Amino acid sequence: MSPVVRFAPSPTGRIHIGNARTALFNWLYARSRGGAFLLRFDDTDAERSRPEFAEAIAADLRWLGIAPDRVERQSDRLAVYEAAAGRLRAKGVLYPCYETAEELDRQRRRQRLRGLPPVYDRRALALSEAERDALEAEGRRPHWRFLLPNFAEDPTAPRRTEIGWTDLFRGEQGIDIASMSDPVLVRADGSFTYTLPSVVDDIDLGITHVIRGDDHVTNTGAQIALFRALGAEPPVFGHHNLLQASSGEALSKRNAALSLASLRAAGIEPLAVAAFATLIGTAEAIRPVGSLDELAALFAPEKVNKAPARFALEELEALNARLVATLPYEAVAERLADLGIGGGAAFWLAVRGNLQRVADARRWWEIATGAVEPAVAxxxxxxxxxxxxxxxxxxxxxxxxxxxxxxxxxxxxxxxxxxxxxxxxxxxxxxxxxxxxxxxxxxxxxxxxxxxxxxxxxxxx
Missing domain, CATH: 1.10.10.350 (Arc Repressor Mutant, subunit A)
Structure with missing residues (x-):
């Protein structure tokens, strides 16, 4: 069966080259196997999500050469998530909790002092209906947790329960879901956390492969349990290594210099970004490519290293120069004309090997045809x-x-x-x-x- 994959950014800022890596891994995996690529905006955070960011993300993907087969917005599907939450409540695996953030923090501190893992102890399951009514009369509103299937009969006596999967990038993986708290699926204000909408969408939209960064590995056990609680077979999961800044820090939307918009404005070619984001931290040498199809032939999950990959802007710029040196005149003719550069193909072929960026050709056009201060000894x-x-x-x-x-x-x-x-x-x-x-x-x-x-x-x- 052909794969169906998705790239699911939150439209709360511009995407950076690390996000592009995930988008490209999904696109290339589907492309090389005759599959489909979905763009899904995880925009249930009404306060931070912005339509202009969604439009900018779509534009960045188009610039890279990624054309989604389908676009979905979670904000259009809230009723679907409500229905799924209702089914989970009816099964008794979505339960209300009334602790405040401060109370939960105190619980975790006490557990650490006792040498226990800071896992939610499910005390809310012991509340009677009268106790819940009293708490709500005080003005408390419940948040709702998913009851992980990590016990035999008594939920307050969890036992080691490993959920395993064969990861596209990491091989055999397993998570002991007794070592984690029951995840909150619905906040006290009625809004959804990431987990429930994501799983429901993956089911409804027929996602066969979830390819994402390895910072999501620990979430996977609970998500697989949620798939099964909703009566669905989990997709194939793949967790790739992340890009880090050269300092070792995680890339962030706050670092505007690494956004695709900034790289584009700086004159970096989309194929240079695509090749660098895809090939760094893999068994393949970083090199220019002529198309995304050529890149798709080079990409394979088993070639991706497990250790994080370090991103250095100067390495991307060096790759960009190598790529520019291969670009045919037809690929740059319009841009050269916009820059006021003449000479046709002959001039481009004369100077392209000495450029960092296409726009640098302007300097050589001025040197060739304008005023130059000679250096005469x-x-x-x-x-x-x-x-x-x-x-x-x-x-x-x-x-x-x-x-x-x-x-x-x-x-x-x-x-x-x-x-x-x-x-x-x-x-x-x-x-x-x-x-x-x-x-x-x-x-x-x-x-x-x-x-x-x-x-x-x-x-x-």
Whole structure:
């Protein structure tokens, strides 16, 4: 059966490259197996969720090349979650609790002092109806916990109960659900926590594989139990390693510099982001790719390391430069025109190997066609005067450079660096850059003569 996967961001901010890693793992897994990719906005947090963030996330995914087969919003499905909660209450596995946050914190502190794990002790199950009525008369409203199936007959006597699964990335995994508190599914204000809507959606939308970061591993045992309590077979789970900042800290939406929007604004190519986010921390070497389909052929869960992967912006920028050097003219023609860069494919092919970003081509266009401050050493002035005298007439093409330098070598006896470096410094003002054979026709004869003579611009007329 073809996989159905989902990427489920909360629209409370812009997504960063770590979020992109999860989205890409899902997309590539489905893409390589003829499956479907769903974008689900987990927007039940009415206070923090914003439509503009949802729109921005969708735009970021489009920029990466990810096109969802379906889009869902949890805010449209609240009645479905209410119905599921009702079924759980009817089965007796969703029960009301009345402790305040402060009371729960005190309970946990007492348990730690006694050397016990800070797990909820299910005391709310012992409340009589009259006691619950009295608490509600005080103004307390219950939050609702899911009763984990970790006991034989008495819920207040949990015993070791391991729920296991075969993880796509981590192999055989197991969680002892007696070591954890019954999760809260419904808050006292009636809103839902992440767990119930997520499980209900995965059931209703036919999700076959849940691929997410390994910070969710400990949640999986309780979620599998909830799937079964709702009468559904759990999907296949896969928990991949996370991206960390170079300092070792977790990536966060608060770090705007690593958002996809910021990387795009900085001129990073979407395929560079996709390749880096996918291949870092795997058995594959980080390298440029020509398409997401090519990347899909490289991706496999078993190639992903278990240890966290460290993200370094300079490594992404280096990959971006390698990718830009491979881009065909057709892929950048519109952007070059918007930047006021002419020269067509010949100019792009001449300079692309010397760019960090596509927009950097603007600098070389200005060097080729605009004013440049030549770097002329006093010791090279006679040589440059000889070079000016031997400059071929126009029209110029790709062979002009070799014809010119061949004559100059024969006339002056210079060769190698002694021949080429003074010419490069005079023509571009820089000691490195694109091959001058390709760049020279765009500089043109008037500009070349002026720069050989130490002028920053061609003579008027």
């Amino acid at each position: 006093e010791a090279d002035r006679a040589f440059l005067a000889e070079a000016a005298a031997l400059l071929p007439p126009e029209p110029w093409d790709a062979s002009t450079w070799s014809v010119w330098t061949g004559r100059l070598k024969a006339a002056t006896g210079r060769k190698g660096r002694a021949l080429f470096m003074p010419l490069r410094l005079a023509l571009t003002g820089l000691s490195s850059g694109p091959e001058l054979a390709a760049l020279l026709p765009f500089v043109g004869r008037p500009n070349t003569l002026a720069r050989l003579c130490g002028s920053s611009s061609p003579p008027a007329g």
